Amino acid sequence: MPLSKLDRLLAEIRACQLCAAHLPHGVRPVLQASASSKLLIVSQAPGRKVHLSGVPFDDLSGERLREWLGVDKAAFYDARRIAIVPMGFCFPGSARGADLPPRRECAPAWHPRLLPLLKKVDLTLAIGRYAQVGLLGAQAGSNLTDTVRDWRTHLARGVLPLPHPSPRNQLWTRRNPWFAEELLPVLRERVSLALGISRGGRG
Template sequence: MTEQLAELPFQELVQRVRACTLCADHLPLGPRPVVQLSQTSKILVVGQAPGRRVHDTGLPFNDPSGDRLRAWMGIDRDTFYDDRQLAILPMGFCYPGTGKSGDLPPRPECAPAWRQLLLDRLPDIALTLVIGQYAHAWHLPDGERSVTGNVQQWARYWPTLVPMPHPSPRNNLWLRRNPWFEQEVVPALQRRVAEVLGQTD
């Protein structure tokens, strides 16, 4: 099945992803895969899974987390939502529901079914932003055990990949405890994003 999907034209593969119902029985609001990508995308943003607001609007990072992420990147909404520039592929494509302390983890079926198939179709990615523990686990298999440990090692992966904390307001305490992230990593990230998008002078 994977080999058959790999042979599909790109747009047909994306249509299959957006029509996926693999986890339907486990999703409280039903399936609504939220992804953004084109074969010319230069930056890949890897988050966890859509939240409720993203599920309702169908627009990735259309929430306070997205506002902070765009500020960290130094770009506006128009640039962020231009799939010719940015691909956005969370670890789980659908809203997984809410637990006692926030949204549930991404559904485990999603990444094995689709992730590598889509990554293989993004030949122009020059920078990948890896956000949060589930994205770290997939994209940094030899990384540290904690998000903090990986983010502290950001220079190890530079300039093609940046391990990042989640930009959620729930992470405000982490950001206060780790001011070096916004003092050191964010300015470097903004310069790199501008370079990749051809926005430097």
């Protein structure tokens, strides 16, 4: 059976060498997508552990994100249901104990070709500041907190902005209790609807 346009593009992305000279740990694009994906997660870039495993969100951030979404690993890693497309597909390296920003070359090179092929997406999650600016452009707030606080406006356009689920951001969630009280219940409900999961159930 011949490969679909999306399959050919994913193979091209996984063979990409665009940023090779700037990646201290080497090239390893990490993403998942299918023409039938109903939920699109646009994140920042893989971390060191994800770079080693090649599995998106294969770390503590992933555990926390799945808790936020109310899905188990089986649903999360089913590309037929969930697409995971970072702003940078490869681990950019780290400095001073923190990961570097996604490479600037990546999203402009691939997103305009990839995202239009995900025609079944019902809900897009913009995780972290880089994803929010990349997806929302001028509609993003002046900072992450303002953008996430205005989630109702963005959700009306099909995009739900979230902070990064890194354990480093626990202080942010404590300082912004409205996130857990107001946004997370809506997030879980919308994810359940998109994936066809009965409310209160998983995967």
